[in-house]
Amino acid sequence: MYIYDDYDQKIVDQRVVQFRDQTRRFLAGDLTEDEFRPLRLQNGLYIQRHAPMLRVAIPYGHLRSDQLRVLAGIARKYDRDYAHFTTRQNIQYNWPRLEDVPDILAELATVQMHAVQTSGNCVRNTTSDQFAGVAHDELIDPRPWCELIRQWSTFHPEFAHLPRKFKIAVSGSVEDRAATWVHDIGVHVVSNEAGETGFKVIVGGGLGRTPMVGAVIRDFLPKEHLLSYFDAILRVYNRYGRRDNKYKARIKILVKAMTPAAFAAKVEAEWAHLRDGPMTLTQAEIERVAAHFTAPSYQVLAGDDAGFLRLQADNPAFARWVKRNVFKHKRPGYAAVTLSLKPTGVPPGDASSAQLDSVADLADRYSFGEVRVSHEQNLILADVRQSDLAAVWEEARALGFATPNIGLLTDIICCPGGDFCSLANAKSIPIAEAIQRRFDDLDYLFDLGEIDINISGCMNACGHHHVGHIGILGVDKSGSEWYQVSLGGRQGHGASLGKVIGPSFAQDDMADVIGQIIEVFAANREGDERFLDVVDRLGIDPFKARIYQKERAHG
């Protein structure tokens, strides 16, 4: 993990002082609501349905156990004993008091954490693969690059007030687990034929009102140029992005209007002035940062652990958990474990302070004191010895984190929706729960295989509904809550947006509708075919026919 030096610490400490002063001036009436809003948003502070909401940055989803304990302490002291992990790999508190936020920031700063740029029209927290550094299919570790981007973007003076928020995701593995194709900038760390490290750069993806998959504007950018090239992209966007209409202000609209080729040419022209300038990364800096992400002190293990293999053979429940929640590690004898934050009946991504403390303990005992957050809103212990998996499983079960549903239909991505969010058209959490309750048979869930359900309470798409295999979107029809369903979306390589199947449904019908979709899938599936493949093969018509026929039958 990256460890702050005196410079990093001072920047975060001075931020606390600055925000304390801003909050004081707002409360004293020296800053108006309009002035304070952008300032507080750049510190992750929203004013929400019930209370302020504070979003704390977890850079590229990496946490240490001491940080997790402080997060738990904050939930206990300043909130209602729980917190919410988000699809941006961050954590949110739903009930802090505005007056307390400076103190919360001060506590965060003691463990090298902050809320800088977790909202607002600036460069947001950079996200990455939750298995970065340990994935068996990793080509190049993306984390040093994420950290370099974090530093570059922190209080970047030129890009402090962009036309709109700006999100960057980085991936370095064969499979893209960071949704790079639907970010403002997606980066793939790659190496060229000569073995040099560089980046493939994608721009103009994004969800929200006008969802789009990004376009590659550069196949190979040599590594030392990452930040100067970003400066060029952001400068073009800052100057030419639309500011007259907030729904057309994202970089995706600019890229589309200009065409990706013309946008790329504009960036190259700008970059011609910036390349080889002072922001050109030095080998010393790349090495300094990369040194924070070297492998922990792994034991040298020959191969798979015999006890682990035996238990898998003997205990079906354990085997099921391993199949879903354990991910193949690049080191022999190790594994990455996903702790599911999706048991039925708990809002997806929520964890209590006691649970956070327990995860910190698990991390200390089994995973070098580190934890990660996935954009699917789960937690990961990345470096567990296979010989410890049985113990981890037992403890995770006791904590309620061992639901063996990762990647399955009940591992739902879900925004806070109408229960918390003032922008919502509809609730999300009760829909997730109704679906989870409908599919409570683990064997059946297992048989269905991989299905992503993503739920957003409005067009803003915080729950990534466009890229869910099944997407659910809350819509408002004359003041009541309805839900639109789409099929066939996906993140990763070949990312695409789901197709809307037709008119929307009432809340009470949603579990049935999902049930019907699954019936059509099951009836048409060939062998072990995946849900997505069936949707691709059949198109959406058979699903439509079944659902709306039934609806009509009900009058």
Added chain:
Amino acid sequence: MGKSPHLIRLDRASGRREIVANHWLRVAEASDDAVPPHTLLPLSEWLARRDELLERTDVGVWFKPDDEPESLGDDARRLSVIAVDFPAFTDGRGFSIGRLLRERYGYAGELRAVGDVFKDTMLYLRRCGFDAFEVRIDKDVEDAAKGLDDFDEFYQNGVDQPLPLFRRRSA
């Protein structure tokens, strides 16, 4: 538009700042007559009368957020005052204008931020090359100047600190 009493001027070398009277008049459009001394013209007007005004050191230019520094180009070197308007502090285009004037077109005179300028925008402005700040008339100017000191260290390069932290860190 017109004069503002609240001009903070920053000496970029020493970091000293003082609150000074403003001698320049920013006009929305000029008449066809001769341009009086200490006038800040909109960029478009200046460009239209460039040949007539190029030798004048007592005429300056002001930019709107969508004005292009490219159209002034190296002529920037001849001017002694340029202002950039921030109609709303959340419109960050002026930051890019500042950097381009300083870093690409070699502008060395006074670079003034005008409009929605107050304590919380000062430091970003300074980092993008501004050295004069016309603080909003309803804001405490002494307090605003303190905004220049919110941070001592910056990760990226800027006009005020041309070396990013990573080039100084290792030193």
